Amino acid sequence: DSGVTQTPKHLITATGQRVTLRCSPRSGDLSVYWYQQSLDQGLQFLIHYYNGEERAKGNILERFSAQQFPDLHSELNLSSLELGDSALYFCASSPGQGENGYTFGSGTRLTVV
């Protein structure tokens, strides 16, 4: 157990729907990162939050949004889902800004049908 908790582990939903992925960082970690892993795109950085504030944005679609709450857990919201959004979504956390590496959660596998 890495200490980073992601729920749900698996999610199957239909095109056009909206889903929320949840992440609880490792105790003491202030940074949360979201990554998308798909077969054709590899591991793509989506967004980084530090202590509730957005710090960096990657290739995150406008249909996607995220936030980090005061208790430091984070949610990634995916809306108007398309078949191409099917992927493994990872959350990672770190104490600071990631200089010493991330600790990853086990991921949420999203299947859009």
Add this chain to the structure above:
Amino acid sequence: AQKVTQAQTEISVVEKEDVTLDCVYETRDTTYYLFWYKQPPSGELVFLIRRNSFDEQNEISGRYSWNFQKSTSSFNFTITASQVVDSAVYFCALRGFYFNKFYFGSGTKLNVKP
């Protein structure tokens, strides 16, 4: 620009063979950090090692060793006496100094056959 290249898409070896996974990176930062992660079939990403750009010492941890060479912008990973449990996808990653995001290579899938 920051970029990580793992040219080996897939490698198959027989148990007890040594295997080296290549990683070449590009960055304009003078300070940067390099990482290796392992993704076993179960899917989670497991941290293996971190190196900063000022530390070119090679590191050995059990059957694992890493060779960092700034002159060739490479950070290669060697598994000695491979085991079936080493079968996984291995990712090399780069974090620049100024931008707190990781650039991952495309990964190398290692198959270790008994």
